[in-house]
């Protein structure tokens with residue numbers, strides 16, 4: 163049984179590894195941010211000019227095994243400055259890719275080397291953190307996969323990056339970035355959905371295979387679900403961190419921008435079966451492809467045993483809410499939202515109209531965009547409880563850099579599920595618990611990228 167599982171796992175590495183950028187023993191993976199083309203507008207229309215790493219969307223998978231170093235060289239061939247942020251990775255602050263907080267933005271023509279050893283196995287991703295609405299909206303993103311030392315048995319390990327593009331009538335990327343109407347509503351919602359940069363996606367497998375799917379929502383603003391119709395997907399990790407195996411409702415995995423889920427799915431039907439793959443939106447659903455079984459092959463005689471939990475990265479340490487430093491983020495603004503009489507922006511005071519003139523429509527605790535002072539400053543290892551209070555009419559995908567966190571309920575007990583990005587619905591309040599054990603200056607922001615650009619950001623500092 164064990165030998166069988168090992169053999170399976172080894173087979174599953176091949177597709178991921180072979181799609182990784184080529185690299186020598188100590189050579190960097192080159193991530194060249196440049197223009198390229200993708201078939202976004204449909205089969206009989208010309209390709210769309212995009213921006214991508216290596217000119218491709220998604221960018222090349224960066225794949226390491228837990229314990230190995232990521233060594234990636236960003237080369238900026240864009241007409242504007244950029245950086246790379248490694249979303250969800252508990253890395254050294256200097257490698258976090260946040261302009262003004264952790265590094266200077268990389269100028270056109272310049273380069274920057276990122277080197278770090280991700281502590282956690284799991285599914286992460288990389289994207290720019292400068293002018294991100296435009297740069298991500300044009301296609302700059304890619305997966306970062308940290309393989310478990312002993313991966314769970316799976317016959318295939320598939321990447322599924324869900325994106326939402328806004329194209330104009332000619333099939334070009336709509337250039338209305340920074341639109342304040344978008345920013346004050348949901349963010350930049352698009353009109354074309356893709357998986358891995360294509361409008362169609364097929365899962366091809368034999369009956370009785372077990373497939374690992376790594377799902378990512380890389381859209382600027384759209385919350386999306388993927389429905390694996392007629393199958394019984396099991397979620398084994400959320401935001402890169404293992405969870406007790408759980409079946410999502412209606413076989414649908416719903417992700418807010420920034421979030422990921424690892425899913426194991428058995429091909430339980432007879433050879434020749436097909437089933438639709440649906441993207442579920444707030445107001446409808448779209449067929450994006452199919453699950454297609456081989457016409458007659460069976461992967462094995464007997465079905466595999468039930469899905470087991472992945473080994474945890476993070477200890478389920480008790481969190482004593484009573485000892486925790488308390489912080490609060492009250493989110494305000496947006497369309498139909500409440501504003502204070504005056505709000506701060508870059509150290510100056512503005513009324514609502516003045517704030518909008520500055521391109522800012524959201525505030526945290528009455529301040530739009532990064533304040534001079536951190537939300538909180540703690541010593542390394544201090545427990546912190548952050549209350550997110552959504553006093554707006556819109557959902558927000560709150561992302562914390564450099565740390566994972568767990569939700570804390572009103573009785574002070576901690577959920578077993580770790581996240582790096584949590585969706586907070588209109589008028590909802592949630593408290594998250596983290597141990598601030600990673601020194602540096604860390605961002606907290608909404609991952610609806612236009613909300614971030616229009617004010618939703620703050621930061622905290624952790625001493626050494």
Ligand code: C2O
Nearest residue numbers: 247249420561605
């Ligand atoms: Cu995925 Cu601060 O970002």
Ligand code: CU
Nearest residue numbers: 558608610613
């Ligand atoms: Cu938001």
